Amino acid sequence: MGWLWAIIVGFVLGIIAKAVIPGKQHSPLWLTTICGILGAIVGNAVARAAGVEATPGIDWSRHIFQLVAAIIIVGVVDMLYMATLGKHKRERQRA
Template sequence: MWSLIVAIVIGFIAGLIARAIHPGDDKAGFIVTTLLGIVGSLLATYGGRLLGLYPEGSSAGFIASVIGAIVVLFIYNLVVKKT
């Protein structure tokens, strides 16, 4: 349970950093950006566990969370631009 809370907090910060790093004109607001960061952090955490990079009960590191947030933000921008 604690690793989930840590992943959410790191994802909040990672979402803001991913927004600053990701190029382009994003129409997403603060709430959407932080939610995408949290999703990216959780994606990095559970994806890393699935690949065997992280042991059970630990969360992804900060850099992996930022990379996950950038990936989710990129996919979000692709989906939003097509609709």
């Protein structure tokens, strides 16, 4: 059941990250979900290092770390995705 929650949280974080980043992101939904999952993992590690691993009630600070990590990861991966996609389009036009 843990993998299902990871996918759900990754999907939500990825969608929120895409909404926060200005401009249009071209990465597909599956890649956004993977980036959201990675953002949750990195955010948890940063929260643990900052000493806010678990707090009573809702862990708002941990969620903020997760969201910031997801925004950074989605932005970087989208730039890499577009660079790779653009390279493939140029190669197709030459052929």
